[in-house]
Amino acid sequence: MTNDVVVAGAGPVGLFLACELALAGVRPVVLDRLPARSGEQKANGLVGQVVRLLDHRGLHQPLGGTPGAPQPIPRFAFAAFPLELHRLDANPLHALPVPQHRIEEVLEERARELGVTVRRGHELTGFTQDGTGVTVDLHGPDGAERLRTRYLVGADGGRSTVRKLAGIGFPGVTSTDPVSRVAHVLPPEGIRGTENGAYLLPGCPTPFHPYTHTRTDHGVFVLAPLGPDTVMIATMEWGGPPVDPQSPLTLDELRASIHRVTGADVELAPAATPGRYTPRRTVGHNTRLAERYRDGRVLLVGDAAHVHSATGGPGLNLGLQDAVNLGWKLAAEVRGWAPPGLLDSYQQERRPVGERVFMHSQAQTALMSPGPAVTALRALVGELLAHDDNLARIGALMAGSDVRHDTGCPHPLAGGFAPELDLGGSRLAELARTGRPLLLDLTGGGLGLADLAEPWKDRIDAVTAEPAGPAGPAGALLLRPDGYVAWACTPDRADREGLDRALRTWFGEPLG
Ligand SMILES: Cc1cc2nc3c(=O)[nH]c(=O)nc-3n(C[C@H](O)[C@H](O)[C@H](O)COP(=O)(O)OP(=O)(O)OC[C@H]3O[C@@H](n4cnc5c(N)ncnc54)[C@H](O)[C@@H]3O)c2cc1C
Known part of the structure; x- marks a missing residue:
């Protein structure tokens, strides 16, 4: 039997891609070499446009969001500069504090509900491709196995076997x-807490x-109260004492690092709460x-496809939006209606977004490093951030909401992620739950466009609505499944x- 799509990797991105394929009528098989979800402590939250995207799929609330549309966050940080986003009329940045293991749990539950087969304990070990498909070698509890599939997707993390076997350079x-400790x-x-909500460490x-x-003169310090009995403490140091990357981080090592970075000497004891972060050290970055x-x-x-520092949490914003961009295009290819070039537009659209994260991740690390030249540069950047248009630009960069695809349509909304619209009783995000393309007539049918989309009705939903309140930003929108x-x-x-x-x-062309 030939499968439609095999996805190697049941991390958050592989699982979300599988959900998108299933929504579009394709049944993927997801392989993961681990016998069970690892529960490894990685992301603490989702940052950026991905939060609105998850709302489009009805996943915002299950992931711990409040009912209704996600609200932008008043403050964030860029390279240890505070971003006072509440100053902006149109604040672009959303965030959802939810640990990665919970994201994976929710996505796996949803994938299984949608009929996706997830085969844990099955490692992809090799593949060969020809003109009609890919033959995948795997190793599972019963030994070696071979699968045939029309397409293979590597969602197998930064050390991707698929990428290496495909001969794709990285x-x-x-x-x-820096050396990061947390x-x-x-x-x-x-x-001690101060009146304006900051904290003072003894002697600093x-x-x-x-x-x-x-940022201090010697590195970077982060303190995040997580509950009455738990705080997360992290440091970043450049040019610190040599470390053995194989040895586990001890609280004494973290204490010494806090002392070097802040000048404060604080005694540390492990938090007693279940699910706490085991002390972790990361030496340097791969970008x-x-x-x-x-x-x-x-x-x-x-x-x-991309790795970078975790500063500002861009990883899942990037990866989950890759998945939603690829999902509908690959499904269209499998189902036979994809227009020429649609699948290639995945790389054309998403790789430049990866390049932007590559750029800002490196820029942030450089701007946080110690030294007088960086201090001078920070003074300059700080002046620039005092202007709302620069603040908005950096906020949009962190959100990934500055992404514009070339659609050939001159309307200012074309090529961007759809704005949230209150349609009097429903929201645009709620109409997007099915993952089907939408032709949305916002004039209550006055534009008479639904007949034009009729020949595509097997793949597009035409919806007539009237925005609540004053006339909306457009008379009609054609929305892709990825929200653009x-x-x-x-x-x-x-x-x-x-x-x-x-x-x-x-x-593509309508069915005859
Ligand atoms: C300490 C830390 C903090 C982070 N904080 C944030 C944050 O706050 N916000 C954020 O957005 N991002 C954060 N990130 C980044 C985020 O964790 C990653 O971007 C995310 O895990 C990428 O998901 P993925 O599904 O692409 O890959 P992964 O999560 O790496 O999943 C890959 C999966 O593939 C499987 N696999 C690998 N090889 C094979 C094979 N040969 N065959 C079958 N299966 C295979 C693996 O077992 C794994 O399950 C953080 C990362 C770290 C390390």
Whole structure:
């Protein structure tokens, strides 16, 4: 039997891709070499446009969000600069504090509900591809096995076997600095809260604002109260004493690092709460980007395609949006209606987004490093961030909401992620739950466009609505399954030719 798609890797990105494929009518098989979810402590939360994307799939609330539309966060940090995003009229940044193991649990439950087969304890060990498909070698509890599939997706993390076997280069930078240390501990004695919500460590004049990086002359310090009996403490150091990367981080080593970075000497004791972070040390960073995301019938998503520092939490914003961009395009290919070039547009659209994260991740690390030249550079960047247009630009960079795809449509909304719209009784995000393309007439049918999409009704839903309140930003929108606007028109002019072109460009020829 030939499978449609085999996804190697049941991390968050592989699982989300599988959900997207299943929503689009394709039944993927997901392999993971681990017999069970690892529960490894990685992401503490989701940051950026991915939060709105998950709302489009009805996953915002199950992941710990509040009912209704996700709300932007008033503050965030960029390279240890506070981003006072509440100053902006249009704040672009959303966040959802949820641990990665919970994200994986929710996505796996959903994948199974959608009929996805997840085969744990099965490691991809090799593959060969030809003109009609890919033969995948795996090793599982019953020994070696072979699967045939039309497409293979490597969602197998930063050390991706799929990427290596496909011969796809992974150029970039590996540095041995900074050394990052993090642990969950009991609130240390001697820490004092200040009136404006900051904390003072004994013997250190610098106030530390919680949950954010603070740069000192010797490194970076983070303190995040996680409950009455738990704080997360982290340091980053450049040029510190040599470490044995194989040895586990001890609280004494963390204490010495806090002393070097802040000047404060604080006694540390492990937090007693279940699920606490085991002390962890990371030596340096890998910042790397796959030279291509596709090799014939083999594609890469998530960390298999890009790795970078975790500062600002861009990993899942990037990886989960790769998955949603690829999902509908690959499904269209499998189901036979993909227009020429649609699958290649995955790399064309997503690799430049990876390049932007590569850039800001490196820039942030450089801007946090010690030294007088960096201090001077920070003074300059700090001045720039005092201006709201610069603040908005950096906020959008961190959110990934500055991504614009070339759709050929001149309307200002085209190519961007759809704005949230209150449609009087429902929200645009709620209409997107099915993952099907949407033609949304926002004039209550006044533009008479639904007939134009009729020949595509097997793959597109035409919906008529009227935004609550004053006239919306557009008269009609053609929305791709990944939430991006393929085409839009003003309320007074139904550009039927443009719509027809967009339908064919993105959704192929109608069935005869
Ligand atoms: C300490 C830390 C903190 C982080 N904090 C954040 C944060 O706050 N926010 C954020 O967005 N991101 C954060 N990240 C990044 C985030 O964890 C990653 O971007 C994310 O895990 C990538 O998901 P993925 O599914 O692409 O890959 P992975 O999570 O690496 O999953 C890959 C899966 O593939 C499986 N696999 C590997 N090889 C094979 C094979 N040959 N055959 C079958 N299966 C295989 C693995 O077992 C694994 O389950 C952090 C990372 C770290 C390390």
